[in-house]
Amino acid sequence: MGIVIKTGDITKEEACAIVNAANSSCMGGGGVDGAIHRAGGPQMLEECKRIRREALPDGLPTGQAVATTAGKMPARYVIHTVGPIWGRCGSEEECDRLLSDAYLNSLELAHKLDCRSIAFPAISTGIYGFPKERAARIAWQTVNEWLKTHPEMEVRFVFHSDRDREIFDRAVREEKP
Numbered sequence: 001m002g003i004v005i006k007t008g009d010i011t012k013e014e015a016c017a018i019v020n021a022a023n024s025s026c027m028g029g030g031g032v033d034g035a036i037h038r039a040g041g042p043q044m045l046e047e048c049k050r051i052r053r054e055a056l057p058d059g060l061p062t063g064q065a066v067a068t069t070a071g072k073m074p075a076r077y078v079i080h081t082v083g084p085i086w087g088r089c090g091s092e093e094e095c096d097r098l099l100s101d102a103y104l105n106s107l108e109l110a111h112k113l114d115c116r117s118i119a120f121p122a123i124s125t126g127i128y129g130f131p132k133e134r135a136a137r138i139a140w141q142t143v144n145e146w147l148k149t150h151p152e153m154e155v156r157f158v159f160h161s162d163r164d165r166e167i168f169d170r171a172v173r174e175e176k177p
């Protein structure tokens with residue numbers, strides 16, 4: 001169903017799945033992660049703890065994704081993924097690849113959960129320091145490529161500020177079909 005680019009608070013999105021830019025602990029943190037855990041409530045945290053205990057004793061690897069309930073939020077699921085920390089990937093290209101993986105694995109998981117809509121925050125562009133324009137191009141390319149084989153999915157990019165949305169818009173303008 002295509003792509004929507006908007007400004008807003010992702011915790012309020014009425015989508016089947018919202019994506020959390022989590023850290024490998026999957027137990028909450030700052031930025032969008034903190035906002036999602038606050039809005040989701042204790043049930044979501046309990047599921048995160050159970051997943052850690054049963055499946056991920058060493059934490060969620062960078063680029064991978066897991067799903068929990070969205071608790072008290074309007075979405076049905078939260079997909080927790082871990083973006084790369086800029087400057088800590090070995091090379092810039094490796095960081096690009098890991099960011100693309102975070103988008104791709106989130107999309108695949110949403111598809112497995114029978115979702116027809118998914119909302120992404122700007123993964124890695126806050127505390128993790130990924131350059132915003134570069135991240136925008138990777139997110140855009142990864143999502144567009146995936147949508148070619150999954151045209152039924154609506155993908156929303158939700159920015160916390162108009163400024164961040166404008167940076168994204170500008171960065172992907174040349175790439176828009």
Ligand code: ADP
Nearest residue numbers: 009010021031032035122124125126127128160
């Ligand atoms: P990371 O650690 O992956 O960099 P951050 O949470 O620090 O994650 O930042 C990712 C992006 O999420 C930033 O652009 C930040 O402005 C944005 N953000 C923070 N809170 C929200 C929210 N409630 N809704 C949507 N985006 C948000």
